[in-house]
Amino acid sequence: MLQLKVLLVDDEQEFVTTLAERLELRGMHVEIAMDGEMALSIIETDPPQVVVLDVMMPGLSGMEVLERIKAIDPKIQVILLSGHGATKDGIKGMQLGAFDYLIKPVDIDELIEKLNETAKNVV
Amino acid sequence: MNKIKSKEIVFFGKITAGITHEIKNVLAIIQETSGLMEDILAVTPDETFTHKDKFSTSLNRIFNQIERGVDITTRLNKFAHSPDHSPANVDLNEVSEQMVLLASRFTRLKNVVLKADPHDTSMIIKTHPVALEMAIFESIEILLNALSSGGKITLSPRKIQNKCILGIGYENTVLPEEDFLAKISPTERWASLQEVMAYLGGTAKVFGLAPEILLHLPESIDD
Numbered sequence: 001m002l003q004l005k006v007l008l009v010d011d012e013q014e015f016v017t018t019l020a021e022r023l024e025l026r027g028m029h030v031e032i033a034m035d036g037e038m039a040l041s042i043i044e045t046d047p048p049q050v051v052v053l054d055v056m057m058p059g060l061s062g063m064e065v066l067e068r069i070k071a072i073d074p075k076i077q078v079i080l081l082s083g084h085g086a087t088k089d090g091i092k093g094m095q096l097g098a099f100d101y102l103i104k105p106v107d108i109d110e111l112i113e114k115l116n117e118t119a120k121n122v123v
Numbered sequence: 124m125n126k127i128k129s130k131e132i133v134f135f136g137k138i139t140a141g142i143t144h145e146i147k148n149v150l151a152i153i154q155e156t157s158g159l160m161e162d163i164l165a166v167t168p169d170e171t172f173t174h175k176d177k178f179s180t181s182l183n184r185i186f187n188q189i190e191r192g193v194d195i196t197t198r199l200n201k202f203a204h205s206p207d208h209s210p211a212n213v214d215l216n217e218v219s220e221q222m223v224l225l226a227s228r229f230t231r232l233k234n235v236v237l238k239a240d241p242h243d244t245s246m247i248i249k250t251h252p253v254a255l256e257m258a259i260f261e262s263i264e265i266l267l268n269a270l271s272s273g274g275k276i277t278l279s280p281r282k283i284q285n286k287c288i289l290g291i292g293y294e295n296t297v298l299p300e301e302d303f304l305a306k307i308s309p310t311e312r313w314a315s316l317q318e319v320m321a322y323l324g325g326t327a328k329v330f331g332l333a334p335e336i337l338l339h340l341p342e343s344i345d346d
Contacts, residue, residue, distance in 0.1 A: 012148050014156070015152045015155055018152065018155035019155050021159055022159050083148075102150070104147055104151045105150050105151035108158055
């Protein structure tokens with residue numbers, strides 16, 4: 001079975017590191033980035049198959065990062081994590097090419113389900 | 124409402140909405156951390172952890188409180204965004220449920236349960252959201268102050284002869300409407316409610332033996 005390579009992008013360090021551990025326990029290969037610039041740099045050098053991307057971050061916003069990811073490689077799947085006002089962010093994100101969006105705090109089973117769905121598209 | 128007052132409300136809402144995002148991040152970290160503990164617990168053999176059940180029960184309590192916290196912050200965020208656009212389309216079912224969550228603490232202090240009884244279909248009106256929320260809250264406070272403690276207050280949006288009405292009713296006391304009105308009409312709160320309702324282009328009336336305040340609202344208010 002394909003080991004999914006995931007990049008988690010969120011400025012809340014404790015959130016991303018813990019979520020990364022949980023995904024690793026489920027057999028995924030996970031990298032983390034604390035902001036958009038760092039995420040793009042990882043994507044350029046060691047592209048993941050899926051990016052889980054927070055919408056609200058200091059510096060480059062999630063939407064800007066999403067646009068740049070799609071410009072680098074449209075095949076990279078992006079799942080957005082948004083707080084409140086999820087529908088608005090979600091619709092905008094999907095228009096920009098996001099695979100889907102989830103609301104924070106994220107339900108791990110729902111996230112795994114979405115990641116598995118993206119896996120079908122990245123083989 | 125003068126311009127500075129409106130700006131004050133928008134400012135207050137903006138700061139509050141920003142803080143709700145921060146609280147959600149805190150809840151997300153607590154959720155992931157307790158989730159990781161649950162993951163580790165799941166792969167730990169029972170015989171190596173004597174208090175596994177108690178640990179698991181405690182984790183479930185944390186998860187329930189996270190859910191509660193998320194619900195409250197989501198409603199608070201929505202409430203904080205109320206002044207963003209005014210007038211705006213508001214679903215009376217949704218605003219009733221929102222007010223239940225936000226005002227429950229005030230009713231709980233008088234042992235009163237606050238509930239919403241939504242209409243079968245959505246009841247969307249164009250109104251001033253903050254003023255509407257104020258009118259609902261004032262009505263709840265009028266009931267809490269005028270009546271004995273205990274019982275239940277229900278927010279029930281409904282349509283009567285095609286008119287949009289939001290009922291705020293109290294189920295614990297039988298009190299003829301004229302007696303209830305005589306009790307509340309000299310109060311400042313009742314005068315304030317009338318003022319807010321006039322701003323919303325509607326009226327507040329009392330109705331029934333189990334005291335109920337009916338907010339009659341126009342379907343659309345001018346910009």
